[in-house]
Amino acid sequence: MKLRTRKNAFLQRHADKTIQRLASSYPAVLLTGARQTGKTTLLTKITDAQAVPYLTFDDPTEELSATNDPKSFLAFHPHPVIFDEIQYVPHLFRYLKIEIDKNRRNGMYYLTGSQQFKLMETATESLSGRIGIVQLYPLSAREIRQDIFSDSFIPTKKYFLERSKAFSAYTFSIHKTWQAIYAGGYPEVIKGKVAPADFYANYLKTYIERDIKKLTQVADEMQFLQFITVAASRTSQLVNYGDMARECGISEVTAKKWLSLLVTSGLVYLLKPYSSNVEKRVVKTPKMYFIDTGLAAYLTRWTNPEVMQTGAMAGSFFETYVIAEIIKSFANNGEEAPLYFYRDKDKIEIDVLIERNNTIYPVEIKKTATPNTEDAKNFFIMNRLKNVRIGQGTIICNCSQVAAVTKNKISVLAVPLEFI
Structure with a gap:
């Protein structure tokens, strides 16, 4: 195929x-x-x-x-x-x-x-x-390249085999990946009708004037815009209302309210921590992700994809992009994405856990093009989860083909981000 x-x-x-x-x-x-x-x-x-x-x-x-x-x-x-x-x-x-x-x-x-x-x-x-x-989220990478494959992302060997066949003649490009991360997925930007910076400037103005002012009570529009910028600078991080409040000069109660507005507006996604009745050491704070990396890039003032790729937020943007693509794959099928992350009090973390049919699929997200065993070092923690099956371990990265990575006798597959 x-x-x-x-x-x-x-x-x-x-x-x-x-x-x-x-x-x-x-x-x-x-x-x-x-x-x-x-x-x-x-x-x-x-x-x-x-x-x-x-x-x-x-x-x-x-x-x-x-x-x-x-x-x-x-x-x-x-x-x-x-x-x-x-x-x-x-x-x-x-x-x-x-x-x-x-x-x-x-x-x-x-x-x-x-x-x-x-x-x-x-x-x-x-x-x-x-x-x-x-x-409906902004355009997914699948939709932008008009890939007709529409299954929700479940990282099984069968799924990866099918995707490998589909991409057998595809030219992988890290440069194109960062162009996609920088541009985001809003249709007007993708169709080239308006420059990204112009689009996002007008988008924020319209969003604040039509949605925020009309549907909620925000006294200081500039302060709210500052809050959105602070949120964008923290994409892929654990939510810390106190720090965000201090940085914007608002109360923690207001920070919670305003982040809720970003979530209900579809701009931000909160990834819940995984927990079970047996596991007691899991951090309860969610992680925050901007749904569109183009909007987040505009807010945090990255001027082109090349600078972004080598900048301090490169890992955060790559992780955000991958999370958003996974979410879109489920949402387009009318499903709520069954996504969690794992982080315990010893700071052992796995970026994503996908739950399907009582099976947990652990996923790490790395911007590298050459994944190795260290990228899978935390998968051993899966053995502590009780009453669930552990599915295929996966590293989503910038590689161009599926590769096997083994760590502590645990079989892990490194797969191209395009396979999502």
């Missing part, structure tokens, strides 16, 4: 099939995620053949109409219909439920919105059993 691509102007999204599957099973589908990840473009493409009408609550007139008289609003906008930016009218969910229950059919309402955790809570409470939810 060779790596096949689709040749068209539209970058095919792997969430496409997931959305269509859910629309054939539920009356409503909610596509959530950060701004400008391509939610509207994807939904309009999927519903184009049906000529489904489109309406956005970014329009203050439509927002006011839906707020003042939701019953009449829905009467004048019969299904099927796309409602964009529905986070501005969360009360509408209860009226959607009424409309759905009157004459239930699948594919009645297509919804988009940011602030996904709040939206999910409201949507699942009001439309329980009536709605399917998909998280």
